[in-house]
Amino acid sequence: MRNMSDTIARLTAMRGRPGVSAQRHPDRLSDMTGFGSNPGALRARLYVPENLPEEAALVVVLHGCTQSAADYDHGSGWSQLADRQGFAILFPEQQRANNANLCFNWFAPGDIRRDSGEALSIRQMIEAAVVAHGLDRKRIFITGLSAGGAMATAMLAVYPEVFAGGAIIAGLAYGSASTIPEAFDRMRGHGGPSKAELQRLVREASPNKGPWPKISIWQGSADNTVVPSNADAILAQWQGVHGMGTSPTRVETVDGQTRQVWCDSNGRELLEKYIIAGMGHGTPLKTTGDDGLGGAGPFMLDVGISSTRCIARFWGLANPAMRRTATTDTASAKALQTYSPAEKPRAARPAAEPQPDAARGSAAGIGRVIEDALRAAGLMR
Numbered sequence: 001m002r003n004m005s006d007t008i009a010r011l012t013a014m015r016g017r018p019g020v021s022a023q024r025h026p027d028r029l030s031d032m033t034g035f036g037s038n039p040g041a042l043r044a045r046l047y048v049p050e051n052l053p054e055e056a057a058l059v060v061v062l063h064g065c066t067q068s069a070a071d072y073d074h075g076s077g078w079s080q081l082a083d084r085q086g087f088a089i090l091f092p093e094q095q096r097a098n099n100a101n102l103c104f105n106w107f108a109p110g111d112i113r114r115d116s117g118e119a120l121s122i123r124q125m126i127e128a129a130v131v132a133h134g135l136d137r138k139r140i141f142i143t144g145l146s147a148g149g150a151m152a153t154a155m156l157a158v159y160p161e162v163f164a165g166g167a168i169i170a171g172l173a174y175g176s177a178s179t180i181p182e183a184f185d186r187m188r189g190h191g192g193p194s195k196a197e198l199q200r201l202v203r204e205a206s207p208n209k210g211p212w213p214k215i216s217i218w219q220g221s222a223d224n225t226v227v228p229s230n231a232d233a234i235l236a237q238w239q240g241v242h243g244m245g246t247s248p249t250r251v252e253t254v255d256g257q258t259r260q261v262w263c264d265s266n267g268r269e270l271l272e273k274y275i276i277a278g279m280g281h282g283t284p285l286k287t288t289g290d291d292g293l294g295g296a297g298p299f300m301l302d303v304g305i306s307s308t309r310c311i312a313r314f315w316g317l318a319n320p321a322m323r324r325t326a327t328t329d330t331a332s333a334k335a336l337q338t339y340s341p342a343e344k345p346r347a348a349r350p351a352a353e354p355q356p357d358a359a360r361g362s363a364a365g366i367g368r369v370i371e372d373a374l375r376a377a378g379l380m381r
Contacts, residue, residue, distance in 0.1 A: 025074040025295075029091055032132075036124030040117045041098055044125045045069040045091035047079040048133060055136040057087040057317055058129060060122065062144030062151050064170075064283075064299055065103040069093040072145070076283055076308050077294030085317055087139075090129050092122045106150035106172065107183035114158040114206055118151070123159055141315050143167035143216075145283050145299065146226060150174075153234060156213050157205040167216035167311040169283050170226045173233040175201035189227040198233060199240030212241045214270045216314050218307050220279030228275065235273055242270050255286065255305035272314055279303050 029045035059082070063072035069091035073079050082089050094102045104111075104118060111117035130137060140163055144152035149171020156166040157174040176192050177183040186192050193201065215238045219231035239246065239262070248260040254274075262271035276284050282299035286292055286306040293309060296302040312318060 025071055027070040028073060028079045029070050032090075032125065032128060035128035036121070038121045038124065040111060040119070040121035041095060042118060042121045042125075043069075043093040043095060044128075045093055046129060047073070047082060047089040047091070049079075049083045049086060049088070051086075052088060052133065053086040055134060055139075057139035057141065057315075058090060058126065058135045059087055059312075059317075060090045060092065060126060060140070060142040060152075060155075062092060062104060062142070062148030063094070063102075064144070064146035064148050065099075065101045067102065067145075067148075067299065071297070072148075072300075075285070075294050075297050075300030077285075077306070078308055080293055081308055081312060085312065087317055088129065088133055088135055090125055092118075092125055103147035104144075104151035106147055106154055107177040107179065109178050112151070112154040112158065112174070119154060119158055122151075122155060123162070126162065139164055139317075141165045141167070141317075143169065143311060144171065145169045146171065146281065153237075156215070157202045160202075160206055160208045160212055163213040165214040165216070165315045167218065167307070167314070168234055169218040169307060170220065170223055170230075170281055171234065172226065172230045173198050173237045174205065176230075176233060186230065187226045189229040192233065195233075195236045195240070198237040202237055202241050210241075212238070214314070215272075216311050217271075217273045218276070218284060218311075219274070220276050220281060220284075220301075222278050223281045225281035231273065231275065235271065238271060244271060248273075254310065257305050269314065274305075274307070274310070276303055276305065283307055 029047050032044040032046045035044055059078065061069070061072065061076070061078050063069055073089075073091060078089050092104075094104050096102060098118075099105055106112060108117070112119055114120075115123075126140060129135060130140070142152045142155050142163055143166065144150070146169070149168040152166055152168055153171055153174045156163055172183075172186055173192075175198065176186045182191075215234075217231050217234050219226075219228050221228060236246075238244075242262070242264075244262045249263040250261050252259050252261070257274055257276055260273045261269055263269050274284075279301055282301040284305050284307040285294050285296060285300055285302045286304050286309075287294055287296055287302045291306065291309065293306050294300065
């Protein structure tokens, strides 16, 4: 393990890095407040395309360190794809009071346990979005970059019954670190739990006995921030719960990059792994051409392959669904903005802010429906 002075030096270096949050791009996201007790004190951002299909899918997207939700969306192009394919997107956003570098606290035990901390905040956001917009509970997916990728692995481990699939970009295996010094060691490929221990950690993180989410893993071969051995650890962790062997079912080339695929006995793809040749730390993008998506920037790397498009295809979100009629519209993002916000960071049960009389009507009714759903799901008391 690294000593404390080395850890402090690494933290200082990270704080000084330019992040996507320093960029200025149009913010396509709306705020979703009053989604539960929010013990992790996270901000919830939402994108809901116009004319959302009936029972649309939900994609949860977790940004990396130094990034904001809006700028990660701009870079990755997730809301652009949502417009074309008809699904909603939830962007949990870290707050500087929780982490000075805006990293999700993927290494803090209290934030990655089931029904605790940041993990519970994200779970509450998901439930609120599903209820407010009539989303399909069988098609909820999660992805993230770096610390967001590591937090995505945590969510997949502690709430596997919630997600149909996940995608981890330059992330780390669940339970691989429990302190800041350990986190930096794991990022650099030093130490960590054994393959058997990693698999045990996932099995014991929830009462789930299966089925398990399908997993997509993305890693740059030249990443010196989160080294490629972490992708191997994530793969080994999920091969265990899926009962997969180490050899892929097939190997193919996609946009010049090697894709390994593991399938079940019925030929259904359950695991995939991309190692992007020569790429450093960031999200792989293809921003030009007819299939271009997103925009390049710090940690958003135009390398000729769109991880966003490929991940959506792996999850089965490549084709747009039938559009809903106007008579079946559910709560809008604008209505969600009138919910009572949770104001105190890390407060277990923050008091609700009084609403103006004009805002009480339908928004209050929708709020009660969400609160009832959260209580029924055991996510709110």
